[in-house]
Amino acid sequence: MKIAILGGDGFVGWPTTLHLSDLGHEVHIVDNLSRRWIDTELGVQSLTPMDSIQERCRIWHEVSGRRIQFHLIDLAKEYERLKVWLAEVKPDAIIHFAEQRAAPYSMKTDRHKVYTVNNNVSATHNVLAAMVETGIDAHLVHLGTMGVYGYSSVGAPIPEGYLDVEIDTPSGKKEQEILYPTKPGSVYHMTKSLDQILFQFYAQNDGLRITDLHQGIVWGTHTDQTRKHEQLVNRFDYDGDYGTVLNRFLIQAAIGYPLTVHGTGGQTRAFIHIRDSVRCIELALGDAPKAGERVRIFNQMTETHRVRDLAEMIAKMTGAKIANLPNPRKEAPENDLIVKNDQFLALGLDPTTLEEGLLDEVVEVARKYAYRIDRSRVPAVSGWTKDLGAKVERDPEGKALKSVS
Amino acid sequence: MKIAILGGDGFVGWPTTLHLSDLGHEVHIVDNLSRRWIDTELGVQSLTPMDSIQERCRIWHEVSGRRIQFHLIDLAKEYERLKVWLAEVKPDAIIHFAEQRAAPYSMKTDRHKVYTVNNNVSATHNVLAAMVETGIDAHLVHLGTMGVYGYSSVGAPIPEGYLDVEIDTPSGKKEQEILYPTKPGSVYHMTKSLDQILFQFYAQNDGLRITDLHQGIVWGTHTDQTRKHEQLVNRFDYDGDYGTVLNRFLIQAAIGYPLTVHGTGGQTRAFIHIRDSVRCIELALGDAPKAGERVRIFNQMTETHRVRDLAEMIAKMTGAKIANLPNPRKEAPENDLIVKNDQFLALGLDPTTLEEGLLDEVVEVARKYAYRIDRSRVPAVSGWTKDLGAKVERDPEGKALKSVS
Numbered sequence A, B: 001m002k003i004a005i006l007g008g009d010g011f012v013g014w015p016t017t018l019h020l021s022d023l024g025h026e027v028h029i030v031d032n033l034s035r036r037w038i039d040t041e042l043g044v045q046s047l048t049p050m051d052s053i054q055e056r057c058r059i060w061h062e063v064s065g066r067r068i069q070f071h072l073i074d075l076a077k078e079y080e081r082l083k084v085w086l087a088e089v090k091p092d093a094i095i096h097f098a099e100q101r102a103a104p105y106s107m108k109t110d111r112h113k114v115y116t117v118n119n120n121v122s123a124t125h126n127v128l129a130a131m132v133e134t135g136i137d138a139h140l141v142h143l144g145t146m147g148v149y150g151y152s153s154v155g156a157p158i159p160e161g162y163l164d165v166e167i168d169t170p171s172g173k174k175e176q177e178i179l180y181p182t183k184p185g186s187v188y189h190m191t192k193s194l195d196q197i198l199f200q201f202y203a204q205n206d207g208l209r210i211t212d213l214h215q216g217i218v219w220g221t222h223t224d225q226t227r228k229h230e231q232l233v234n235r236f237d238y239d240g241d242y243g244t245v246l247n248r249f250l251i252q253a254a255i256g257y258p259l260t261v262h263g264t265g266g267q268t269r270a271f272i273h274i275r276d277s278v279r280c281i282e283l284a285l286g287d288a289p290k291a292g293e294r295v296r297i298f299n300q301m302t303e304t305h306r307v308r309d310l311a312e313m314i315a316k317m318t319g320a321k322i323a324n325l326p327n328p329r330k331e332a333p334e335n336d337l338i339v340k341n342d343q344f345l346a347l348g349l350d351p352t353t354l355e356e357g358l359l360d361e362v363v364e365v366a367r368k369y370a371y372r373i374d375r376s377r378v379p380a381v382s383g384w385t386k387d388l389g390a391k392v393e394r395d396p397e398g399k400a401l402k403s404v405s
Ligand SMILES: NC(=O)c1ccc[n+]([C@@H]2O[C@H](COP(=O)([O-])OP(=O)(O)OC[C@H]3O[C@@H](n4cnc5c(N)ncnc54)[C@H](O)[C@@H]3O)[C@@H](O)[C@H]2O)c1
Pocket: A006, A007, A008, A009, A010, A011, A012, A013, A030, A031, A032, A033, A034, A035, A036, A073, A074, A075, A076, A077, A096, A097, A098, A099, A100, A101, A119, A123, A143, A144, A145, A215, A216, A217, A218, A219
């Protein structure tokens, strides 16, 4: 297959590129490298030393004999170039990762809100409009998030996209299937909720074939392909905007800081290892809807954990201490999270659990690259416990402090 | 009150401006005049001779002694200028008309789709982000459309925004109120469905006070204020993109063409006179939600009619003939439309009906300005009936032909 990977220089895009190239597909990356620019803006960098995309592609060719094409296009701003590129390459499938993906970043300032909405909505809509215009009948696979539903609402299991409702009509009640109602908690999550409406329209109106993968928090650094060469390593974010709670615990453990748990640590989140994420994408690719079918929505996660349980797992492996801090976020202190992921299990997914995979992260990533850690980016409890209380009071919505994301 | 009218140079915005100025409010228009540029692009013009916005404001001052401020800002592209302006003017209310509003225009080409999405989403989101950032606690009144629900679906009455649903949870079924699910039929309608998600988020997250008016097709040209001077006249669109079915019938009648009804003319649409539209906006302004309240959604319409009944009304008044043509649109040939508009009736709206108001439109507008009609923009049955059949075959979705909108 000829596969286009939009956002193929990113954290999930890069290992997906390698995985699909390894399987023998012809892979084309489109990326505007905005994520690297954001690193520059924030003055942070990946824990793992990350080469340029051009260099990564060169090394993959050396290692595997396979070529990956890289195209520098801003999908949100360069509609005409996107269209020309699409008509030339004519991919059979398009995997769309190319969005600003950090909730805390999307809420930093009004500029970041505006950027996130404009970037994400325009990128997605431009891809859809260009597909219709060029008549390319590719299967579009998009990465969404379960976060669109909000985490507390009514405690219902996170569905696979749809809800049956009853509507009163003059001739009695009628059943109708609707997109499961969303309740996004950040501008980032909101853009994913907008994406759903775009997908629904273009699937209905133009017969585009679309799969939307509602992904949990992706963890883990290596896949079978990134391991093949030091310079193929994936990015590892641990800053307050892009670093997930798990990555931040790993970094704290590696430099001997206590693991900072906000509130009771009772927030439950869904997780998936990067190896399983790329495998799910492969499975979804092979299972395309037909033209005229509704958008397929899958939950892409393998396990759920409370934040405090994650901290305990890492503490046990590393001997790190745990420090409880007040929660700066406006959220329920404890929430259950039941996620249906029947569709991927049915397709044959065999997950890597945190229990088995975490040690690798500790030894092969956090400790190995600990010398590169920028300590100013890692919350250290000792110095600022009191301060934090004050910060929380001044900033009840936690805009300044980022915790679980 | 100090009131900002975004899109105040447009068809509904201009009479709203005059109405609110007449009531003694301090009115500020923001507009980028894109609608005038689209006239230029399409090579069409308003039937009524329309002055520049600056000239209109000058004449209003002459006539009424009141000042209207005009600010040339592109809400979608000039976020920083919008913010500066908002912080300076500090309006108590903001009425947001500033979107590309024609469904046929939004579907013309991919460029028009991309423009409509980028313009409408960015304009709306920029306004919301700027309100939060400047801390202006204004009541935001937005103009939406009932068209977001699609017209055929299950034949349910068009609701006032919300639906109660039951959701299965581990502890039994729970009731939840959700935004009534949308089913937009064009890119334009889709943008209104995106707007709803933006409003819901900013009302919940930032306590913005928002009212969304789901408006029917606005008809009529004059209000009490536009009548005060020839040069205050409102615009009257009759081209294939912006002209509504009613305006097109009026023009056909004025130049002695038959009224062209597509299919059985059984499509039902909701209507409201421009006089009632401005009055509804006044009523909605006076009934602002409180911070933290959900978005208020009203249906802003006063009557529903089938297209063939409109044609018959106009034929009766003018002696015009009716010609039935095949329907180029992918839509149900007949649909009922039951619309709830209890909220406005409760607030004291006393509507102008088509039955009473149509004659004015025939005499004072269509016939009066008939000399300005560009006949090439008016479908004339004689010349192209056969052609139309062929066109419909080549273009089953009716992209080339625009009918009811
Ligand atoms: N990482 C996670 O835990 C996670 C969880 C759920 C969903 N997702 C979703 O998966 C997708 C990929 O996530 P990620 O972690 O790899 O993010 P990332 O930021 O590492 O990668 C996104 C890539 O897209 C590119 N990009 C952004 N805007 C672009 C534009 N306008 N034009 C061209 N390229 C553009 C960036 O430069 C970057 O390389 C995102 O859509 C994200 O929302 C990720």
